[in-house]
Amino acid sequence: MTSGSSALVDHATSTPPRKPSTRTVAQRKVYGKKKKNAPRAVLDPKSPSCTPDRPQEPSDPVEAIQTKLAQVSLVDETARTPALVPEVPETPTKELGDQSKYITIELDDELTTDSSLPQQPARTPTKQPCPDASPTRRNGRQKTVEVRIYNKKSNNTKSTRAEKDEAPSASTQTPRKKTAKARRSSGFVRDPEANSYVQPILNEALSPLASQSIQRFSTWASRSASMFDVAKLAEGSYGEVYKLHLREESSRPAVSKSKLAKLKAYGNGVFKVVPLCAKKGPGSKKFTSIAEIASEVKMLKYLDPIPGFARFREIHVVQGRFPESFQRAWEHYKETKDDCENPNPASKKAYPETQLWAIVEMDDAGCELEKFSWSSIFQIYDIFWGVAMALARAEEYALFEHRDLHLGNVCIQSTRPDGTTNPPTDMEIARQSSPSGFGLGALETTIIDYSLSRADLRLGDLPDDPDGVIENASSDLDKKQIFDAVGEDEDEILLRNTYRYMRATLYTGNPSDTEKPRNVQGIWAEYAPRTNLVWLLFILKNLMKNRKPEPTQSTPVPVPQPQRKALAPCSPNRAMERQPTKGKTNKANDQSLAGALVKERQSKDLQTRVMQLKQTLEDRMKTVLALLDLENGHEDMCCAADLVAYAMDSQWLAEQDFF
Known part of the structure; x- marks a missing residue:
């Protein structure tokens, strides 16, 4: 019996297979075409979409410096013995009196060279003792900056009188009240207990903003409000999926071309909004747990490079009610779709004011397979083998099992430049060169939603451990209510049975033994890759059974008939006109007729070749159904990698399709 991971390696390199007992995730080669980097951090506070919301710089120089240095920690140097005497601006002592204050701040070189800081006029420096001076510069990376704050009132009566003379009259000048400026909210939720509760999720964030704290839902959504509109795409038991659409030019702020290109790329993404279990109280027994989301995000990050x-x-982790833009999108989906079953986010009975949400950002993978209408065998071929090869890559990369691969967790996208998903025409088939038949359907697949999946994640390499630290990411499916449900129609029955086939495969190794076993603690953390084949069989049965009638192809090229010359008015000089020779006219008609016959023959030959190729692909898919049969299938077929290796050996797939 060949292990799934080594099957493809053997096919590619002809090396002896490894023993299952020594198999780890040390083999981390990613097979397939390399992906482009996903757009990230576009909606951070410095992004163009939230520029209008940024606070203006204070006009007062001291306030400007304090604003820039607000995030820099102040260092108390009073307890240290001064070793250096800093240079400070020369100012007459009699003018200072007790009206000045000193602040000594340690800055990194990068902060002190910030060009956005207000530049002060140069003054002649002089050495002057300062009790708050910083004694040393650490490693050449820190500088001491002294900010001297003066009161606006001056003791110099002459300058005061001069200012009064130059000042406007009292009738036009109104005294300003000194009112404390409202502090702009950072958007973070300053609740240590709540932040500690969701820390496992925050640890998986990539940007400093997302990893710092829980954010207010309204503040997070406001970063995209000026540039994007929100639309709800789908929903499930996990939560809901939303998408941002870039607004029309007339209804969005003006940005540069480069920033606009980044925003357009960022708009090609989706947001999975998942309600989280509360730490305690009524909401602690429903929704998704912190551990489940953290495990899913770890797998998302780990499997990200796999085609x-x-x-x-x-x-992101946010708290609060749905913002207005997301609430409007939810209500529009409720009015226009018939599958809206989740409670209204505005309902206080369903969600409290302190509801926590996890928002997972991903690239838009296209339409869900369950909402896609397929009709061509070329489309079926692309969909099935696209999913099978992705699973085979993940098995080799991370000992991966999906365990929930229904039609809603496979997404379809067109590979055509215009994005159309119509079945390929005969001419499109003729123009493409595929030795295996894969890729002719012009569709690519993406596997999503790993909330029930299992994988081994190598977190890093240690000097004494060449294989690295391996963490198992999995979920105890025995605690889920997915095995006892009974379907109402034929498709639903097949889905519910597939869950039981998967459980039997893990517990007994025999998928047809669907009797409920006695729960075994920790068994769902074990690796049983044959479950991937159980789900591939489910997908193929649905593809073959539920395909729509294929649209008729274009009619053959009609054979043009010889055209008769139109009648012309009788000319008095017709006897003198030169009449064309009959031989030349017949020759032109013969050439036109011959060209039409050639085109008709070529069209018939093309149709014949396409029909033969369709029948070949159809026979291959029927053979796969027999190979994956739960009772009488191939005994050595143990994982998706085995199936892909078998297909490559049978020339159903070419090496360039996988590697």
């Missing part, structure tokens, strides 16, 4: 898997962008 055929979702592209991860970022994870």
Whole structure:
């Protein structure tokens, strides 16, 4: 019996297979075409979409410096013995009196060279003792900056009188009240207990903003409000999926071309909004747990480079009610779709004011397979083998099992430049060169949603451990209510049975033994890759059974008939006109007729070749159904990698399709 991971390696390199007992995730080669980097961090506070919301710089120089240095920690140097005497601006002592204050701040070189800081006029420096001076510069990376703050009132009566003379009259000048400026909210939730509760999710965030704290839902959404509109795409038991659409030029702020290109790329993404379990109280027994989301995000990040898997962008944790833009999108979906079953986010009975949400950013993978209408065998071929090869890559990369691969967790996208998903025409088939038949359907697949999946994640390499630290990411499916449900129609029955086939495969190794076993603690953390084949069989049965009638192809090229010359008015000089020779006219008609016959013959030959190729692909898919049969299938077929290796040996797939 050949292990799934080594099957493809053997096919590619002809090396002896490894023993299962020594198999780890040390083999981390990613097979397939390299992906482009996913757009990230576009909606951070410095992004163009939220520029209008940024606070203006204070006009007062001291306030400007304090604003720039607000995030820099102040260092108390009073307890240290001064070793250096800093240079400070020369100012007459009699003018200072007790009206000045000193602040000594240690800055990194990068901060002190910030060009956005207000530049002060140069003064002649002089050495002067300062009790708050910083004694040393650490490693040449820190500088001491002294900010001297003066009161606006001056003791110099002459300058005061001069200012009064130059000042406007009292009738036009109104005294300003000194009112404390409202502090702009950072958007973070300053709740240590709540932040500690969701820390496992925050640890998986990529940007400093997302990893710092829980954010207010309204503040997070406001970063994109000026540039994007929100639309709800789908929903499930996990939560809901939303998408941002870039607004029309007339209804968005003006940005540069480069920033606009980044925003357009960022708009090609989706947001999976998942309600989280509360730490305690009524909401602690429902929704998704912190551990489950953290495990899913780890898998998203780990499987991100594998072709055929979702592209991860970022994870956020937010708190509060749905913002207005998301609420409007939810209500529009409720009015226009018939599958809206989740409770209204505005309902206080369903969600409290302190509801926590995890927002997972990913690239848009296209339409869900369950909402896609397929009709051509070329489309079926691309969909099935696209999913099978993605699973085979993930098995080799991370000992991966999906365990929930229904039609809603496979997304379809067109590979055509215009994005159309119509079945390929005969001419499109003729123009493409595929030795295996894969790729002729012009569709690519993406596997999504790893909430029930299992994988081994190598977190890093240690000097004494060449294989690195391996963490198992999995979920105890025995605690889920997915095995006892009974379907209402034929498709639903097949889905519910597939869950039981998968459980039997893990517990007994025999998928047809669907009797409920006695729960074994920790068994769902074990690796049983044959479950991937159980789900591939489910997908193929649905593809073959539920395909729509294929649209008729274009009619053959009609054979043009010889055209008769139109009648012309009788000319008095017709006897003198030169009449064309009959031989030349017949020759032109013969050439036109011959060309039409050639085109008709070529069209018939093309149709014949396409029909033969369709029948070949159809026979291959029927053979795969027999190979994956739960009772009488191939005994050595143990994982998706085995199936892909078998297909490559049978020339159903070419090496360039996989590697």
